[in-house]
Amino acid sequence: MKPPIFIIIMLTVISGTMIVLTTSHWLMVWIGLEMNLLAIIPILMKKHNPRATEAATKYFLTQATASMLLMMGIIINLLHSGQWAMSKNLNPMASAMMTAALAMKLGLAPFHFWVPEVTQGISMSSGLILLTWQKIAPLSVLYQISPTINPDLLLTMATMSIAIGGWGGLNQTQLRKIMAYSSIAHMGWMTAIMAYSPTMMILNLMIYITMTLATFMLFMHNSTTTVSSLSQTWNKTPLVTLLILTLMMSLGGLPPLSGFIPKWMIIQELTKNEMIMMPTLLAMTALLNLYFYMRLTYTTTLTMFPSSNNMKMKWRFEHTKKMIFLPPLIVISTMLLPLTPMLSIL
């Protein structure tokens, strides 16, 4: 894609999300989400092959359906409240429709089927934008309507998402599909806490974005898309194997890494609201996620898989991919736990 066109399209993606974040008029929320959707289609299709076209088509169809549902919810809200401002008291019917629509946009179960297929069909950097930036706008709208959402609906979708994110990722060997199921599970954790404390959802989103950003950057640095080619990282950059170890453990939510912060805070908030079985269930199904992160760690860091002799020379070459900002990102995604009391600034 020619650079000027790429810049214009990226600007539109960014301004679409910015419009959703900063507006108070429901129509502008819809317009921002549509701008975002429209402009990200050519980014998904950066490589013009049929797989990418299929992925972009699937993404467009599901997100357009979700936008239609959102518009229906907005108009029902207009019908009952008589005005377009984003206020706290939504009509329950409108709130349910908007929640379903935004769940489709995020890839929450039971609307999660597009996430692995779309993420697998596109290039690694487009997948990065899809799984991190595209989550910001719908979550901000959910944050603003969170007082009126039916908690049962949210918790059902959250539990299903965490379970499906865990079980779905177990049999995968493609890194992009693994990250897609990881995204589904993390979205589940975010929606679980939304009914009780939306601030923890923002915390989870920020830490999830930094961890996923760092993970994708490491994969792009190695130019790998499968677990078996990731296992050859010890040849190329031994330091990256250590970083993958810490990052995967952080994604799995193990203390003393920063991936533990959101899980800890969410379980604390849920128990403060007198729910005991729910956080137990969520924590246990999160172990499924940890299993496939462990598998990645095992093949990459903890064992040296056999390879042919010409693969053992990769460390002699200069690295061609520049990964800017990667060291600070790794530090943020792994070493933030002692700073948890700073949560009071949120």
Next chain:
Amino acid sequence: MMTYIVFILSTIFVVSFVSFSSKPSPIYGGFGLIVAGGVGCAIVLNFGGSFLGLMVFLIYLGGMLVVFGYTTAMATEPYPEAWTSNKAVLGMFITGVLAELLTACYILKEDEVEVVFKFNGAGDWVVYDTGDSGFFSEEAMGIAALYSYGTWLVVVAGWSLFVGVLVIMEVTRGN
């Protein structure tokens, strides 16, 4: 009869939407769009929006649909699928029309219909005077507000349409 004109027009509107949603070939779908555009214009006219109604004819039918017709003509196939070509299209069309007719009969009989939200039978679809709107046409005031209070909306909408064309060019580039 004039009191029910909006109701009748909106029923025809829905039936023409059904006619292209049942997925015949785009040429026949375009015909459904023309009917929908004309009837939609009439509905808007009944609420006093003469400027917007004629805008539908000029820009939508006379601009966008003409371009659509030309592109469809460039991509014709020897045996386009009409509504009576196969059972699938005919079945979908009949289902849609039946659903709309049943809803319409239900609305006319009862006072209130609650499908997704409550609407008061035929009362909401009948034209009536909504109150004192002064000496100015509400529609003209709305269009003026679009360019005065709604400048940001015009900028965003114009930018989105421009980027839409850029996106189409990029997607159909092929290399």
